[in-house]
Amino acid sequence: MLRQHGIRRRMAATTPLILAVLLLAFVIAVSLTHDRALARMAAETLIRVTLVVGFWIFVGNSGVVSFGHAAFACLGAYVSAWTTLKPAMKATLLPGLPDWLAAAEWPVAAAAVAGGGVAALVALATGAAILRLSGIAASIATFAFLAMVNTIWSNWTPMTGGTSSVVGLERYVTPWAALAWAVVALAVAAAYGASASGLALRATREDEVAAAASGIDRYRHRLLAYTLSAFFCGVGGALTGHFIGVINPDSFYLSLTFLMLAMLVVGGIGSLSGAVAGVMALSLAVELLVRMEKGVTLGVTTFALPPGSQEIIIAVAMILVLIFRPAGLLAGREIMLPARWVGGRADRTTDPTS
Amino acid sequence: MVLALDQVGVAFGGFRALSEVTLAVAPGQIVGLIGPNGAGKTTCVNVLTGFQRPTSGRVLLAGRAVSGLAAHRIRRAGVARTFQAGRLFTGLDVLDNLACTGVGLGLRRREAEHQASALLAWLGIATLESRPAAGLPYTDERRVAIARALMGGPRFLLLDEPAAGMSETEAADLAAVIRRIALERGIGCLLIEHNVGLVLSLASDVVVLDGGRVIERGDRAVILGSQAVREAYLGANLPEAA
Structure with missing residues (x-):
C-alpha cells in the first residue's frame, strides 16, 4: 500500500531537478543573446532565487512570516566584504576591523560560505529567543531584529563604514556563479522539505495544538529551519555585494524585505516551485518596468513612466494576487514529473517502500 | 504503571x-x-x-x-489524545498525518511511514492511506485521528x-475499535x-x-x-x- 505514497515521494524529488533545469535554460537563453543588460538581469534574478528559496525554507514550512531575513543578507554581504576586500582598502574604509580580519584575503567562494555561516550562527542565537513566541508575535520580533541589525550596521562605523557605502568588492557574480548557488539552495530546500524535520514543521504550520499532541517539538524544528534559511539568505547577501560591488546597510533593509515577501506571496508561499515562480515573475516585471522608466522610444516620441512607479506597480501586483489568488500563482502546487515517469523507473529497481 | x-x-x-x-x-x-x-x-x-x-x-x-511538562513531552512519555474536532493536518495526506506523529516521536520518516501503514491496516482503513486529509467523511476522519494517536504505541x-x-451503527463500530x-x-x-x-x-x-x-x-x-x-x-x- 505504501507504493502509491512512494511514487508521490519520487515525484516530489523531481521538483528541484526540474526547477534547476528551467533556471539553466534561462541562463543559456540569456547567454545566447549576448545582451549585457540581460545577463545582469539574469544574475540578479538568480541571486534572488537563492535569497527567496532560503527565505522559503523557514516561511514556507513553518507558516511564520519573517520580516528579518534581509538582515541575514546584510550579515552575509558584510562578512564577505570583510574577508575579501584588499587590505589597503579595508585600512581606509573599515579601520576598526581586528588585525586578522583586516589582513584576510579569502577566496570569494569561501567568503560566501562564511557569510552564510555567520548569518546562520546569528539566526541560531536570535532564533533561540524569537522562535519560542507564537505566530504574529514571532513575526513582529523578527522585524525588531531587522531594525536592530540595520541600526547597528548604520552606526558601527569602524567595522561597517556606517551609512556610507563599502566599495571595491570584486564583481565576480556572473549568471553562472549565481546559478550554481541557486541550485544548491534548491537542493537543500527540497531535501529539508522531504526530511522528518520538514514534515514535522509543516504539521505545526497546519495545526500547532495537534502537532504538540503528536509529540512534535515546534521550537526545535523551527530553529533548525530558521538557521538553514538564514544560511542561504547570508549567501544571497554576499552574492548581492559581489554583483553590484558596493554595499551599504540600507540595501538590505525594508525594500529588500518587501521584495522578498512580495516574491513569495506572488508565487505562492505553499511550495518551493511557487517561491521560484514568484522570483521569476517579479524579476521580469521589475526589469520591464525599469526599462519603461528609462523611456521607450516609438518613432519620434518617447514614453517614460515616472520614476518610482516600479515599486508602486509591484505593490499593486502583490495586492491583486492577494485578492484574486491568495495562495499565489502556483497555489501551493509543485512542478513535478508525472507519476508514470517515476513509476516506470520504480518498477525496474528495488523499491524499499513497496 | x-x-x-x-x-x-x-x-x-x-x-x-x-x-x-x-x-x-x-x-x-x-x-x-x-x-x-x-x-x-x-x-x-x-x-x-x-x-x-x-x-x-x-x-x-x-x-x-x-x-x-510541555504537551509534546507528555506525548513522548506515552500519553496520547484525540480532539473533539478531528484536528487532522488538512494540508497532508492520511499517511503523512500519521507519519508526522511518528517523526514527532523520534522515528525516521521512512520508519514512521511503515508504522503508519501497518496501523491503518490494523484499523481496517488502509484504503485511505493516500487520500488527502481534507474532506474525509466524518467517521473516517475520526478513525484517522485515532490511528494517529496510536502511533508509537502509547501507553494511554x-x-x-x-x-x-x-x-x-457507527458508534457501535467505534466501540469495537476502542475495545x-x-x-x-x-x-x-x-x-x-x-x-x-x-x-x-x-x-x-x-x-x-x-x-x-x-x-x-x-x-x-x-x-x-x-x-x-x-x-x-x-x-x-x-x-x-x-
Whole structure:
C-alpha cells in the first residue's frame, strides 16, 4: 500500500531537478543573446532565487512570516566584504576591523560560505529567543531584529563604514556563479522539505495544538529551519555585494524585505516551485518596468513612466494576487514529473517502500 | 504503571473549572468520564496531556509527577489524545498525518511511514492511506485521528467525544475499535462521551463530573443507581437501570 505514497515521494524529488533545469535554460537563453543588460538581469534574478528559496525554507514550512531575513543578507554581504576586500582598502574604509580580519584575503567562494555561516550562527542565537513566541508575535520580533541589525550596521562605523557605502568588492557574480548557488539552495530546500524535520514543521504550520499532541517539538524544528534559511539568505547577501560591488546597510533593509515577501506571496508561499515562480515573475516585471522608466522610444516620441512607479506597480501586483489568488500563482502546487515517469523507473529497481 | 489525576484543581481567574479531581487509568483498562456540558471533562484531558497546567494537585504517570511538562513531552512519555474536532493536518495526506506523529516521536520518516501503514491496516482503513486529509467523511476522519494517536504505541489514549455526531451503527463500530485498542494493545483508555450508553457498555469504571467536581464513581450499576448522577443529568440521556 505504501507504493502509491512512494511514487508521490519520487515525484516530489523531481521538483528541484526540474526547477534547476528551467533556471539553466534561462541562463543559456540569456547567454545566447549576448545582451549585457540581460545577463545582469539574469544574475540578479538568480541571486534572488537563492535569497527567496532560503527565505522559503523557514516561511514556507513553518507558516511564520519573517520580516528579518534581509538582515541575514546584510550579515552575509558584510562578512564577505570583510574577508575579501584588499587590505589597503579595508585600512581606509573599515579601520576598526581586528588585525586578522583586516589582513584576510579569502577566496570569494569561501567568503560566501562564511557569510552564510555567520548569518546562520546569528539566526541560531536570535532564533533561540524569537522562535519560542507564537505566530504574529514571532513575526513582529523578527522585524525588531531587522531594525536592530540595520541600526547597528548604520552606526558601527569602524567595522561597517556606517551609512556610507563599502566599495571595491570584486564583481565576480556572473549568471553562472549565481546559478550554481541557486541550485544548491534548491537542493537543500527540497531535501529539508522531504526530511522528518520538514514534515514535522509543516504539521505545526497546519495545526500547532495537534502537532504538540503528536509529540512534535515546534521550537526545535523551527530553529533548525530558521538557521538553514538564514544560511542561504547570508549567501544571497554576499552574492548581492559581489554583483553590484558596493554595499551599504540600507540595501538590505525594508525594500529588500518587501521584495522578498512580495516574491513569495506572488508565487505562492505553499511550495518551493511557487517561491521560484514568484522570483521569476517579479524579476521580469521589475526589469520591464525599469526599462519603461528609462523611456521607450516609438518613432519620434518617447514614453517614460515616472520614476518610482516600479515599486508602486509591484505593490499593486502583490495586492491583486492577494485578492484574486491568495495562495499565489502556483497555489501551493509543485512542478513535478508525472507519476508514470517515476513509476516506470520504480518498477525496474528495488523499491524499499513497496 | 498508572496515569492519574491527584486532587487536581484548575481555575481560570475566579472560575473553578476543576476542584479536587482524582481519577486513575490502568493499562488495558477503559475508564469513562461523563458529565453534563461544562462539567470539566475536556479540561481533565487537557490537564492530563499537558495542554493545561493544574492550579493545584498533580498529574502522575507511573508514579512520577508530570504536571509541568510541555504537551509534546507528555506525548513522548506515552500519553496520547484525540480532539473533539478531528484536528487532522488538512494540508497532508492520511499517511503523512500519521507519519508526522511518528517523526514527532523520534522515528525516521521512512520508519514512521511503515508504522503508519501497518496501523491503518490494523484499523481496517488502509484504503485511505493516500487520500488527502481534507474532506474525509466524518467517521473516517475520526478513525484517522485515532490511528494517529496510536502511533508509537502509547501507553494511554484519551478519547475526547470520539462518537459525537455518529449514528448508532457507527458508534457501535467505534466501540469495537476502542475495545480492541484496550484488549489487543493493552492501552489504558479514558473515554469522554456524551453517549452515556456507549460509555457504560465499554468502561469498567466510570467517573461522573458536574461543575468541576467528581459527583460519583463506580461501575455501571453504581452509576445507574446514583441519585446524584440522575440529578446532574435531570434524567436525560441516562438509560434505565437494568
